[in-house]
Amino acid sequence: MWSGPINRREFILSGAGFLFQIGRIKESLIIRSEVPADFETPIPLLDRQWLTPNDLHFIRCHLPIPRVDLNTWNLTIDGEVQQPLKLEMQDIHRFRETNQTVTLECSGNGRVYSDPPVPGLQWEKGAVGTARWAGILLRDVLNQAGVKPTARHIIMNGADVPPGSVPDFVRSIPIEKAMHPDTILAYHMNGVDIPIEHGFPLRLVVPGWEAASSTKWIVNIRVSETEADGYFMRNAYRIPNRPVAPGTAVDPKDMIPYTALDVKSVFTSPLEDSTTRIGSSIELRGFAWAGVADITRVHVSTDFGRTWTAATLDADKAKYAWRRFRHVWKPTQPGSYIAMSRATDSQGRTQPIAARWNPAGYLYNVIDKVRINVQG
Amino acid sequence: MWSGPINRREFILSGAGFLFQIGRIKESLIIRSEVPADFETPIPLLDRQWLTPNDLHFIRCHLPIPRVDLNTWNLTIDGEVQQPLKLEMQDIHRFRETNQTVTLECSGNGRVYSDPPVPGLQWEKGAVGTARWAGILLRDVLNQAGVKPTARHIIMNGADVPPGSVPDFVRSIPIEKAMHPDTILAYHMNGVDIPIEHGFPLRLVVPGWEAASSTKWIVNIRVSETEADGYFMRNAYRIPNRPVAPGTAVDPKDMIPYTALDVKSVFTSPLEDSTTRIGSSIELRGFAWAGVADITRVHVSTDFGRTWTAATLDADKAKYAWRRFRHVWKPTQPGSYIAMSRATDSQGRTQPIAARWNPAGYLYNVIDKVRINVQG
Structure with a gap:
């Protein structure tokens, strides 16, 4: 672990708990908030590869990163179960291992483009990343505890602790999603122990759903007849149950929890306001994802959205992961153009x-x- | 003609010249400028009919409306011709009569939606209208004068006179468009003498082209080897010869004259931010036009532009006139939706x-x- 002298900024970034090694991260990512640590991946860094390296993956925390001691750490399963469980890490490793390559996206990714603006972290396009998560099936653990017929939801809590009057970050998911054979309790991220900022030693990974369901530093799973009752289920992470006029104040009771991701694509290259030359070929590329659905095609336009061409989808593919798309454009006229991408799903x-x-x-x-300027 | 007492506002509206009967017009139209008289048709008034009544047709003047006396009025044809002509109205009526139903649109219609904003009259959607123009073929007059082989353009001037240092409003069109069998010198608008504000007693009607080419109060046509040389050809009514980044200052030499209209559609009903109820059928309708081309279809979306349905095109049709489109929508869910229209041409x-x-x-x-709010 990191062992140099602690300067004030790094101490602040560690919050009330465990220090994480921010050396490379703080140079690479965009800091949207220092405490809690909310870092966005710059689009050019996303562009480099299909799997997002751990130290380039966006970080979303609601509370200070907790201190974790594996000697005392355990995961408890309680509530509507036949047999409550208290599992240490060695118990976790006795379950069969599985893995999923998953695109996690913050529900608020792209919030900065809201018109009129809305409060919250002003994410641009990079609060999204794709990693290969290894761990165990949540259903295997739940089956060992023996879920009662009354179970409708699981309520997840992490080791992170709210300071002062901040509400604890507690979310729930329906029992069907918890028991889904693709929902996992992960201990590896891209082949190594999960970094502390991403949920060490164990986190939930709920494939295809908005990232807030994938509880980090998970220490308790309560099987329940009802969904979680706190701020983060009753007020936050809810969308109006119908489209509303921009600027409308909507009562949380007229909102529903946001679950699976929608269909989406973003360009990773070129960047906004890039320049090229006529006669040169420029590769327009990016990623498209659709939560629990599959991307079937991505269309690209280079004429202000008048006409569209099907882009090529890369071979790299996993059930819950984004697809990279590519389209080579060779502009024949100078000028300032707008390229657009539009994904369609299964x-x-x-x-x-x-x-x-x-x-x-x-x-x-x-x-x-993205605007592309073509020089003569 | 109008004969009541003149109040100051009506006197101002008359500018330096002929008074026009503004009683109904000033109540119906949106005043974008009083002098010169620039009035926009409110969309609900456009919605009522395929042909726009004379007193509801948008008005675009660059200079004060001139005073016209038929006893002294004449049209001269000179320049690159074998035989210059001086025609009085009785001479005009000796040519064979023809007519065209034409959608005229101000080049700046919709300017208010430019982002970033641009200077000029801030037209919304209603600087457009369709009238049936009767008159004579411009080519018949030009043939009588005998156009020389050196002729490349005709330069048109109206009886309107610039005050002070304002440049005169002089435009030219290429000889091919002037000799086109659909280009007319009109004296009737929707069956009556052209109202003074629309060009009495004679105006050019250049079908399919932006309205600024259709010179009002025309008194001189000069056949020329070159296009007109003044402000309104060298600086105004020009578009960049390539797409430019928003906010760019473009040298007029890198611009080209704007000629034929592009493909376009606008909703005339419902209006922005209208309200309806689930279960009710609401007719979305509007007009689509494409200058010298034909409208082949109009698609309508009621789901933020995700899916599109072909609208019905009304039977009313003329070569250079807009097509009315209609689409019945019966919303089944409450909420605030955006309807969109997209026309395609021949x-x-x-x-x-x-x-x-x-x-x-x-x-x-x-x-x-247009935003449509659906109540439960």
């Missing part, structure tokens, strides 16, 4: 032209646009 | 999703959008 969904606005700026998935 | 052109910005805000033809 549920027939496609990206909208105009936003379905909501008070927290969740789900932003309007067709992506 | 040249394969379709409306863009994002604007090709230009310094004067000409040609705005992004797919139209």
Whole structure:
């Protein structure tokens, strides 16, 4: 672990708990908030590879990163079960291992594009990343505890602790998603122990759903007849149950929890306001994802959205992971153009032209646009 | 003619010249400028009919409306011709009569939607209208004068006179468009003498081209080897010869004259931010036009631009006139939706999703959008 002298900034970043090695991270990522640690991946760094390296993966924390001691750590399963469990890490490793390559996206990714603006971290396009998570099936653990017929939800809590009057970050997911054979308790991220900022030693990974369901530093799973009752289920991570006019104040009771991700694509290259030359070929590329659905095609336009061409989808593929798309454009006329990308998924969904606005700026998935200047 | 007492406002509206009967017009139209008289048709008034009544047709003047006396009025044809002509109205009526139903649109219609904003009259959607123009073929007059082989353009001037240092409003069109069998010198608008504010007693009607080419109060046509040399050809009514980045200052020499209209559609009903109820059928309708091309279809979306349905095109049709489109929508869910319209023409052109910005805000033809609120 990191062992140099602690300067004030690094101490602040560690919050009330465990220090994480921020040397490379703080140079690479965009700091949206220092405490809690909310770091966005710059788009050029996402562009480099299909799997996002651990130290380039966006970081979203609601509370200070906790201190974790494996000697005392355990995961408890209680509530509507036949047999409550208290599992140490050696118990976790006795379950069969599995893995999933998953695109995790913050519900608020793209919030900065909300019009009118909405409060919250002003994420641009990079609060999303894809990693290969290894761990065990959550259902194997739940089956060992013996879920009662009354179970409808699981309520997850992490080792992170709220300071002062901040509400604890507690989320729940329906029992069906918890028992789904693809939902895992992960201990490895891209082949190594999960870094502390990503949930060491164990986190939930709920594939295809917004990232807030994938509880980090998980220490308790309570099987319940009802969903979690706190701020982060009753107020946050909810979207209006109908499209609302921009700027509307919506009562949380007229909102529903946001679960699976929508269909979306973003360009990773070129960047906004890039320059190229006529006669040169420029590769337009990016990623498209659709939560629990599959990306079936991505179309690209280079003429302000008048005409569209199917992009090539890379071979790299996993059930819950983004697809990289590519389209080579050879501009023949100088000028300033807008390239657009529009993904379509296996549920027939496609990206909208105009936003379905909501008070927290969740789900932003309007067709992506980048301006490209072509010199003569 | 109008004969009541003149109040100051009506006197101002008359400018330096002929008074026009503004009683109904000033109550119906949106005043964008009093002098010169620039009045926009409110969209609900456009919605009522395929042909726009004379007193509801938008008015665009660059200079004060001139005083016209038929006893002294004449039209001269000179320049690169075998035989210069001086025609009185009785001479005009000796040519064979023809007519054209034409959608005239101000080049700056929709300018208010430019982002970043641009200077000029801040037209919304209603600087457009359709009238049936009767008159004579311009080519018949030009043939009588005998156009020389050196002729490349005709330069048109009206009886309107610039005050002070304002440049005169003089435009030219290429000889091919002037000799086109659909280009007319009109004396009737929708069956009556052209109202003074629309060009009495004679105006050019250049079908399919931006309205600034259709010179009002025309008194001189000069056949020329070159296009007109003044402000309104060298500086105004020009668009960049390539798409430019928003906010760019573009040298007029890197611009080209704007001629034929682009493909466009606008909703005339419902209006922005309208309200309806689930279970009720609401008719979405509007007009689509494409200058010298034909409208082949109009698609409508009611789901933020994700999916599109072909609208019905009304039977009313003329070569250079807009087509009315209709689409019945029966919303089944409450909420606030965005309806969009997108026209496609016989040249394969379709409306863009994002604007090709230009310094004067000409040609705005992004797919139209109106918000519709559906109550439960």
